[in-house]
Amino acid sequence: MQANLDDVLATARVVSIPLRVRFRGIDTREAVLFRGPAGWTEFSPFVEYDDQESAAWLRAAIDFGWSDLPPLHRDRILVNATVPAVDAADVPSILSRFPGCRTAKVKVAERGQVLADDVARVAAVRRAIGPEGRLRVDANTNWNVDEAEHAIRALEPFDLEYVEQPCATVTELAEIRERVSSLDVAIAADESVRKAEDPLAVARAGAADLLVVKAQPLGGVHAALRIAGEAGLPIVVSSALDTSVGISMGAHLAAALPELDYDCGLATTALLGGDVTTAPLDPVDGGIGVRRVEVDVDLLEHFTASPERTAWWLDRLRRTHALLG
């Protein structure tokens, strides 16, 4: 499962796809697509990530394009709607992009907003999905322990399945988990897995009830599968605003897990204003299929990044590839 730089560059195409809604401060998503013997694959670390962090994303891309897949246990993955930190009034139109999804994940603790904004947004989502819907929130590390406790108590009446990464550190996660242990709200770790020196530290510390696992930052389907197995906690597979090619990587990871009790964060093509394939892995009836994706040359052309951005990405690809062992 080695791919030299020339193999990668031979088919590499850089795309720039507009987002339908601003998400984590960006309104355009850039990605490199390339093809290995096993099929199309994606390299799309966020632009601010350094080469060291991006190396795991390249390892993942090469793993998906150059190696066989592990045995799969399912051919469809139930997915959550992903609701960015929008105004409560915009919630119904966001949710309409996720047909059939029984679960919604809502971004909270957005910088520049206040708790009342989160309460209003979460209330709007609960109203839209009804009492049977499953509702989870993601704070992306943005609360300290006191803020997290205050917010979780304010949001708890809307019946939360879990709170994803309420605070930044494993120590803080352990403390907030302890403080809200009398409430029926689980604590999930995301950044403490995908950005950690040791992705298993949070599980070992007993600081989370479940783990969010993403294929690209963890070095690929095989590496993420190993980490999930060693963690011994329930897993939610999620993505990073990938094109359908990157989502396909996540879908195969989700399909390879022996147990999958939670809906996955793999419906995010619904937030993109376009895709690289004519058969996208968009959510249908609350789920996505598990299959590889063939790119469409006209769509690659349509979303081709500028010469400057293309040069930037190919340069990044070269530097990052040099870091692989």
Ligand SMILES: O=C(O)CCC(=O)c1ccccc1C(=O)O
């Ligand atoms: O999990 C989901 O519903 C979608 C993916 C998602 O939220 C996400 C997308 C890009 C970067 C970070 C995150 C995150 O989970 O924190």
Ligand SMILES: [Mg+2]
């Ligand atoms: Mg998250």
